[in-house]
Amino acid sequence: MKVALFVTCLVDSLYPQVGEAMVRLLHQLGVDVDFPEQQTCCGQPAFNSGYWDDAREVARTLLDAFDPYDYVVSPSGSCCGMIHHYYPDLFAGDAQSRRRAGALAEKTYEFSQFLVRVLGVSDVGASFPARATYHPSCHGSRLLGVRDEPLELLRHVRGLELVPLAHAADCCGFGGTFAVKMGELSGAMVEDKVRHVEETQAQVLVGTDMGCLMNIGGRMAREGRRVRVMHLAQLLYEGTQAQHRREIVG
Structure with missing residues (x-):
């Protein structure tokens, strides 16, 4: 391969x-x-x-x-x-x-x-004890059909409490050049998204597209909100390292 x-x-x-x-x-x-x-x-x-x-x-x-x-x-x-x-x-x-x-x-x-x-893999052997919520990106979910796969992987992470995000399918307002051309509307959309993330009381926001995560994470950082923003690959990889250390210790 x-x-x-x-x-x-x-x-x-x-x-x-x-x-x-x-x-x-x-x-x-x-x-x-x-x-x-x-x-x-x-x-x-x-x-x-x-x-x-x-x-x-x-x-x-x-x-x-x-x-x-x-x-x-x-x-x-x-x-x-x-x-x-x-x-x-x-x-x-x-x-x-x-x-x-x-x-x-x-x-x-x-x-x-x-x-x-x-690969047929839904459990990568990760451990990540935290409360997390997942934002599905518009292009990934609507154009490419990425819907269940990220959630399937997250559900198999040991110790992860995955909580649903209200109005998860709503756009975060980034949309590439949309955020530049329609700045006021984009700002209102990401404000709504941040509010819904806060409502989950999640410690971690997970996504699969860095455009969305950059937009949401940037807004939360400017507002002083302490939510860690992570790409799915980061959470899964860090989780496998944590699980490996746990197995070595005990």
Whole structure:
């Protein structure tokens, strides 16, 4: 099994610890992961802003970078959703690139999808004694269909009290360029999301897309709210390390 990490712009530039946690956890599960340095952006920001020629230029780097691999795994449902749903339109005028884009989409998985659907793993052997709630990202859940997989993984974490988030399916207000173009509306949406997170009295907010978590976590930090914001891969990896230490001790 030849597996490549599709790291995404936000993780590569701002949250490298998320990619590291994901790769380390996959290594623990017996999966060797390569990092093709040729990869760049998936093209989503340019595509959403109407600059399709620029989006195609960067998207072709993914077609080339990931061509040799059996699977491509990413810590973002949003970027995977771009490949699955919008690459066919992006490459509509180029039959060869469209075929390559289709092949890439078939083997590209969001992190939790890969664990549950491909590896058949729902229990990674993690322990994380805390009260947590889960925010499902819009693109991951609606475009890519990531719904049950993160929750399945979280339910198997020892000591984790997973509490439901009211209006969980509501957008956090990020939406990439939406947060810039519609700043006032975006601010009202994230304010609602933060209020619902606070209502759970959770110590940890978990998600699968760093765009959402950056937005929600940034708002909570500015308001002085003490809720730890974690990508699912971080919680699972830290949990496996905690469980390993517990087994050594006793």
